[in-house]
Amino acid sequence: MAEQQGDAETSGGPRRGDRRPTMTDVAQRAGVSRALVSLVFRDAPGASDRTRERVFQVAEEIGYRPDSAARMLASSRSKVLGVLLTVRNPFHADMVESIYPVAERRGYEILLSAASPSRDERKAVDALLGHRCAGLLLLGPTLPSSYLAELGRKLPVVALGRRFPGADVDSVHTAEAKGVREAITHLVELGHRSIAHIDGGRGPGSAERRRAYRAAMRKHGLTEYIRVLPGDQTEESGSAQAKVLLAEGSRMPTAVLAGNDRCALGLLDAVWREGLQVPGDLSVVGYDDSHLAHLSHIDLSTVRQDPDRHAALAVQCVVDRLDGVRDGAEEFVLDPKLVTRGTTGPPRSSGIMSA
Amino acid sequence: MAEQQGDAETSGGPRRGDRRPTMTDVAQRAGVSRALVSLVFRDAPGASDRTRERVFQVAEEIGYRPDSAARMLASSRSKVLGVLLTVRNPFHADMVESIYPVAERRGYEILLSAASPSRDERKAVDALLGHRCAGLLLLGPTLPSSYLAELGRKLPVVALGRRFPGADVDSVHTAEAKGVREAITHLVELGHRSIAHIDGGRGPGSAERRRAYRAAMRKHGLTEYIRVLPGDQTEESGSAQAKVLLAEGSRMPTAVLAGNDRCALGLLDAVWREGLQVPGDLSVVGYDDSHLAHLSHIDLSTVRQDPDRHAALAVQCVVDRLDGVRDGAEEFVLDPKLVTRGTTGPPRSSGIMSA
DNA sequence: GCGCTCTACTAGCGCGCTCTAGCACCGACG
């Protein structure tokens, strides 16, 4: 009763529904064995240059493309890295763009899985596991440490932008404290004293940034100006806190260190909208240097976390583990760098000389 | 000579490096055949409820998870849809979030592949094909029509947000003309006459929007006010055109229809920054209603393209083709809807009565 | 002639799964 179209042999180009060509097809047409074709496509030694060329040519002709599924099935050691991201996060977007070329250079494919309000990170990770990823890169995961530890026991995992002490997983993140310290010092040198911080809530790096902010302020003798406003690394929280600050009129801080760039953006929009001048009335520093920050009309001073270096390190990290080079959990800490652009300047009313 | 670890039976939880459990493991431990386990996991008829339960329980115990790679290899009909997106595009992010639940409901997995400046769309599509996707959803592809046609011959493809007359692929997009018309009518009713349009360049839907803008302006007898500013659907182009407009002082248009939300955002930022009031000095309408638009501090009037409906239609479209329900290329046109928020209002100087 | 190494290639098993064909057993019916 099984019905077939069954006439796939005859005519020219591939049509919808035609079986896609396999290695066997290439082998037959090139007059060699299947194994030889496999060799060629794996770029393994043992085939003459002439044959190699011939195989590639035939493959091109019939539109052959190796089947990753079969490939990873056959070689249990799959060449696929899974990436967990939050699809709306611009910094994650930057990271993904950086990850692709690095992984490719190392001979790995990338599989993306997005977490979102309707699809939690566990589910996204499950999908990656189902596809036989050899290792996982987790971008700013909010998964519980215990789950991560369990995951780390199954396959090499690296968390980006977040530390997981205790869990046996590698992590790559920036020295948050250093970035924050540089930002505060920059603002203080410009003459600011009342510098507030909009918190990043439970977001990656937030706890460290918050601590570092307090420490830096104390170091500059500005303990009395310490002020942490609640937030959550979104534009919404930036604009919400802007409203709070704007309501204070002249008692408003002269500078704000936002929890990340998105938060800074929300803040800027709200402040601009009220007709205030940046940096004249308020200086703003972001965190991440996502591509939003360099847009010319935003021109945000921010703390740069180099996505390329993050990506390179993270991929290296997982690949090394897969190759059995390393074993214990390691923490890679990158130095962030303050990038001063147009949103920071001396406060209008208090000159540098006032100190 | 084949060496085995062979002690997988004994100890407790899985350790790194342990072979991941397979169907055979589950079968053995549950005292049934491998085929039975397969049945159960495919939710196919032919197993008693008691056995079903037992199998699931054992699977849970040993942490079994079906291997999608092997699965799609075995059943040539893979249950995977590939999604091509531009990782930085917020509207794409919205779409992806909508696609996941719809696909899941239809029993399909989703594989994401991101295009970026360093990784062109062809490459991204190739990766999807390599993973045996049964069908493809292309978000705002900029691929040449001929390539798409070729792709469409190999597997069901649906393009979102862009029409491809000629190529044998389905498409889902909004009635751009209708959205633009509504937007212009809204502005005209508010009393605007000098309404400019920032073009979306070669972006999806731009050509249609440009044409519709011209037509709508003519329809309202505002031919002499028609003004199309060059752009490309990015924040940059929005802010760049803002500078052009601001330089014109009082001869500036009183309203702008941006090519998309991102462009509108760039425009807004630049305008706010110059201390102008929105909508007092300038009304702005976006296009997409990406999540940026509803952020409270942006509160952008925009033309809504419902991502949920787009996603549902697109997935349905591909799935139907896979099931052999439809055959010819079809075009699904959704009605967009103007959402009036805080960036549109009557122009300051010219009242409604002036007409 | 023999044995050796080196290159270029092939045979064939098995990765973890799906799926068709078929088997054992049950109660019902003539």
Place this chain on the structure above:
DNA sequence: CGTCGGTGCTAGAGCGCGCTAGTAGAGCGC
């Protein structure tokens, strides 16, 4: 008693590939 249809299960053949073991042939030294 024999045959039927149905239920619950199993055997086993692949899916497209990687990879190990092996083979054929050429070249070389003695």
